[in-house]
Amino acid sequence: MSGLNINLEHGPKGYVAEELITGGQVVAPGANGGVKVAAADAEVVLGVALVDAGPTDVTVEDITIARPRRTSVAYGGVEVKLEYTGMLAFGDTVGVAEGGKVKKHAAGAKVGIVTAVPTTTHALVRLY
Known part of the structure; x- marks a missing residue:
């Protein structure tokens, strides 16, 4: 009889950012095992990015600022604004x-459920 490896961790899980990602955006699997911003009505999502990340550093005039290459992704029962x-x-x-934000579900994957009365711009969502 084979054994099972049980994962009791509920996230977040780290992924390489395959494009510029801002914390709070819904993310989907990328082409190379990392994550990208989920498209509107995406059929497959992994969760919500918790921190900004990108595949390259950012240059402002003659100064290069290091950008994290990995982002943490929350999922499964976690509540995020x-x-x-x-x-x-x-x-x-x-x-x-569009842009990795959320909207009332009409098509694609269900991301979560609103668990408090939303403000004019943000909603507290329990992720599926």
Whole structure:
């Protein structure tokens, strides 16, 4: 009989950023095992990026600033405050909007459920 490796950790999990990612954006699997910003109505999502990251450093005039290459991704039962588009209400199920934001679910993967009355720009979402 084979043994199973049970993972009791509920995140976050670190991934290499395959494009510029801002903390709070919904992310999807990238082409090379990393993550990218999830497209609107994405069918597959991994969770929400917790920190900014990107594949390259940023240069401002003659100064180069190191940018983290990896981002932590929250998932599975974690509550995060996310920027949303359109109208959201307490108890709504959310999906992915343009730019990795969330919106009331209409198509694609279900990201989570709104667990408190949203402000005008952000909603507290329990991730699936």
